[in-house]
Amino acid sequence: MLRTITIILLVRLSFHYSVAQDSHYWSSNYGPGGLMTPGATIADTKDSGVFFYNPALLAIRPKTALEFSGSLYQIESTRIIDALGKGKDLKSIAGGISPQMHSGSFKLKKNERLVLAYALINNYILSNRMNQRQDTKMNVLNDAYSPGSEYYIGQFSEVNQVSEISGVFSVGYKLSEKLYVGASLEAQVRRKTFDIEYSGRALLNQAVGAKPLLFPEFSNTEAVYRVDYTQLGLKPKIGFAYNQARHHVGLLATLPLMRVFSRGTLMTDYVVSNIRLAPTVEPINLLANTRQEKLTSNYKTPFSLAAGYSYDYGRGRFYLAAEYFARLKDYSIITPRNEYFIRSDTSGSSSTSTANSLKLKDVRKAVMNVAVGISFPVKPSVMGYVSIRTDFSYADEKSFADTGGYVAYTTNWNSYHAQLGANIRRPKFSFRPGLLLSYGTTNAFKPEVNFDTPKESNLLLGDPVNAKVNHVAIGLLLSYIHNL
Structure with missing residues (x-):
């Protein structure tokens, strides 16, 4: 019986979704749907940039150039209405300046068919x-031992x-006047810090006529979960x-991320004190605490296949792209060691759980995302750009094998992005300012805590x-390309 109650308590405390914009593949501005970032396409659009999402495009117009796309001025707002109860919204506003990219390309004098390129990329994901x-x-x-209303504090x-x-290191090669091939290898360092804390507390009321206490008894539930990991992958x-004349086609296959090195730390603290799951049972008290270092993380990305098509109409181009991302089965990014966790445990759950x-x-x-864009001449030296793209969430709550643990992503809403701007060309450089807009919403976000309905049967955390959810982001992207 004690073991069953312990497992119920741990499951209730541990299963939780965080809140952020981190369950999407096409949020990045240099993905295949972001025309404002130089070279961020699958098919040839006669771009003046040097970073190409599809490395085969490097060989179409080989050149030696230095490109810096390093100024993203962005503000991002997420609001979850009545997330933790009536009038208890969750809000996050983040903004600032983020460097995006430094890249360059080199054509070889001894082999004009071959082009080499590199890129250093800072991908803003979230700061929530x-x-x-x-x-x-x-x-x-229960009124049997605490009559009337209690003072309740939830956090x-x-x-x-x-x-x-x-x-990123890329190679492009010209096979013929119409056909090109390329390959790239990306070394990615991912850093995640996740800290979630929540509690529910109620002061017990004394029976009528009882001697007043200096500090009243209270029932309490609190949970702290902190994880931090760094992972290098390829x-x-x-x-x-x-x-072919006005028609341009591109195809890109991206292999799953291969882990090279990782290191993570986890710390938790669970406390349940003086909680009665039923009026007739004895109060439950639980203390579980651990900290583990040098854990191995195993963050994954799936195989994806992207295709693009562009069509020249006069000096402008129409662009269409789609990318399919395969599913990922249930797995653990961080798996703690089965070390001592539940304090003073006699049921054998201290390590096995x-x-x-x-x-x-x-x-x-x-998921499959699609993008549509168009470029059009504004004047001889200025080209305008407009693009829109989907950014569907890969959240799949129903496919988890069990209810234990914490979920690495939280967003279950689909987002949509729009970009508009221009490319200003000069003999030695190109300057590209652009406005970025994003919006996402859902009516089906369910946090694990609700301060309107706390009771002992739900550990004072509510149902x-x-x-x-309303998510809005606006940004200004500035790109500069210098031709050597």
Whole structure:
């Protein structure tokens, strides 16, 4: 019986979604749907950039150039309406200046068919901070031992930060006047910091006539989960391009991320004190705490296949692209060691439940994103750009094998991105300013905590309900290309 109750408590405390914009593949501005970033296409668009998402495009117009796309001025807002109860919204606003890319290409004098290129990329993913609190008087404990309404305090706090820095080396080769091939290898360093803390507490009321206490008894539930990992991985790509008069076609295959090195740290603290799951049972008290260093992370990305098509009309181009991402089965990014966790345990759960309760897990459904763009002449030296793209979430809550652990992503809403700007060409350089807009929403986001309905049977954490999410981002991207 004790073991069953312990498992129930651990599952209730551990299974949680965080809140951020991190379950998408096409959020990056240098993906195949972002025309404002130089070279971010699958098919040839006669771009003046040197970083090509499809490395085969390097060989179409080989040149030696230095390109710096390093100024992204962005503000991003996420609001989850009534997330933790009526009027208890969760809000996150992040903004700042983020360097994006430094890249260059080199054509070889001895072999004009071969072009080499490199890129150093800083991929902004998220920097999320949210907190909320409930402090009110409500009836949360059984009147048999705490008559009337109690003072209830609920708190929630979350920090979720993810960043990626990549170094890319690419090779493009001209097979014929119409056919080109290329390959690239990306070395990616991913850093994630995730800290979530939530609690529910109620002060017990004394029976009528009882001697007053200096400090009243209270029931308490609190959970702290912190994980931090750094992972180095390699991601190969191979691409093809074919040009026929006004028609241009591209194909790109991206292989799954291969882990090279990783290191992670996890710390947790679970406390349940003076909680009665039923009025007739004895109060439950639980203390579980651990900290583990030198853990191995295993963050994965799936195989993807992208195709692009562009059509020349006069001096302008129409562009269409799509990318299919395969599904990922349920796996753990961080799996703790089965070390001592539940303190003063006599049921054997102190080690056997650690890994399943504290793992950081991931599962992804297959998705396909599409992009449409157009370039058009504004004046002889200025080309305008407009593009829109989908960014569907790969969140797949129903495919998890069990309810233990913490989910590495949180967003279950689809996002949509738009870009508009211009490329200003000069003999020695090109300057490209662009406006970036993003929007996502859902009515089916369900946090694990609700401060409107706390009671002992839900550990004073409430019964969650669906909430509405609005996510908006606006940014200014500045790109500069210098031709040597």
